[in-house]
Amino acid sequence: MLTISGEHDLSTAPSLRRRLDGLLDEGVATVLDLSPATFIDSSILSVILDGRRLAAEARIGFAVARQTASDAVDRVLEVTGLRTELPVHARLEEAIVAASGNGGKTPS
Amino acid sequence: MTGRELRLTLPATPENVIVVRQAVAGLGEALGLSRPRIDDLKTVVSEACNNVVLHAYEGEPGPLEVVAQPRSDELEVQVSDQGKGFRPHATDADPSLGLGLPLIAALSDSFEISGGAGHGSRTTIRFGFVPPEFNNNGTPTEAPEELEIAMTPGEIAKPVLARVIGALAARAELSVDRLADTVLLGDAVSSSEGVDFAEGRLGI
Numbered sequence: 218m219l220t221i222s223g224e225h226d227l228s229t230a231p232s233l234r235r236r237l238d239g240l241l242d243e244g245v246a247t248v249l250d251l252s253p254a255t256f257i258d259s260s261i262l263s264v265i266l267d268g269r270r271l272a273a274e275a276r277i278g279f280a281v282a283r284q285t286a287s288d289a290v291d292r293v294l295e296v297t298g299l300r301t302e303l304p305v306h307a308r309l310e311e312a313i314v315a316a317s318g319n320g321g322k323t324p325s
Numbered sequence: 326m327t328g329r330e331l332r333l334t335l336p337a338t339p340e341n342v343i344v345v346r347q348a349v350a351g352l353g354e355a356l357g358l359s360r361p362r363i364d365d366l367k368t369v370v371s372e373a374c375n376n377v378v379l380h381a382y383e384g385e386p387g388p389l390e391v392v393a394q395p396r397s398d399e400l401e402v403q404v405s406d407q408g409k410g411f412r413p414h415a416t417d418a419d420p421s422l423g424l425g426l427p428l429i430a431a432l433s434d435s436f437e438i439s440g441g442a443g444h445g446s447r448t449t450i451r452f453g454f455v456p457p458e459f460n461n462n463g464t465p466t467e468a469p470e471e472l473e474i475a476m477t478p479g480e481i482a483k484p485v486l487a488r489v490i491g492a493l494a495a496r497a498e499l500s501v502d503r504l505a506d507t508v509l510l511g512d513a514v515s516s517s518e519g520v521d522f523a524e525g526r527l528g529i
Binding site: 260262 | 342343346361364367368371372375378379423424425427428431432
């Protein structure tokens with residue numbers, strides 16, 4: 218489980234990418250929980266999309282969760298269509314089940 | 326500078342984008358913008374700043390300049406640099422231009438990019454206090470069933486009509502003979518000023 222909180226943008230995207238890549242390199246099915254995040258930009262969306270692609274190529278479970286729906290993060294997910302495309306699970310439990318079912322080690 | 330204008334000049338670094346974002350959000354609050362509108366404003370301004378940070382100076386230091394000017398019913402934000410301007414990067418793995426500009430387009434009322442190679446670039450964003458109509462399901466409002474072209478009669482008519490009719494004919498995969506007919510038709514239409522067609526329309 219990787220949880221990001223607060224505002225994330227170009228300045229934090231490299232560190233998120235490193236952490237996500239690290240989990241996927243270890244073959245760990247990963248849930249990215251965006252629930253506590255209050256802002257994400259296109260660089261963070263890019264990290265998420267790259268993570269999904271890497272996980273799919275390696276046949277590792279990967280899912281995104283967002284349990285709240287009220288601010289800039291949700292607006293960006295809606296406008297880009299990524300809430301449906303990824304998809305973004307409205308319940309953390311659903312995301313864990315989705316990631317577990319896609320292969321890889323159990324989400325930690 | 327007017328009483329409510331905001332100007333920022335700071336190094337174009339990733340760490341400074343949040344400074345601009347929060348400053349402009351503060352201006353939005355002072356202007357009485359709603360919370361969702363301020364969220365949109367933060368996203369739009371951040372993406373414009375990202376473009377400067379990522380592309381203007383190619384890793385060298387340089388200034389990021391932001392001017393936000395409230396008007397009667399909108400906020401105009403200019404995000405400028407003195408760098409190399411927007412350039413295509415066919416091998417650029419950096420995605421900001423991929424999602425950034427569409428985000429600006431979707432969440433602002435209008436935007437434009439000016440400048441050129443070696444002259445820096447300026448993104449001007451107009452941000453209405455009332456949200457623009459946003460179609461969440463992506464359904465087009467209404468697509469026209471016919472092509473309509475309006476132009477002033479005269480010298481532009483011939484080349485424009487000839488090319489449009491040629492393109493339509495090619496798309497219809499007409500035979501060579503019929504294709505030749507359309508070329509003649511295009512020439513005839515474009516050279517006949519003031520010709521009246523049924524209800525002002527020409528059917529092909």
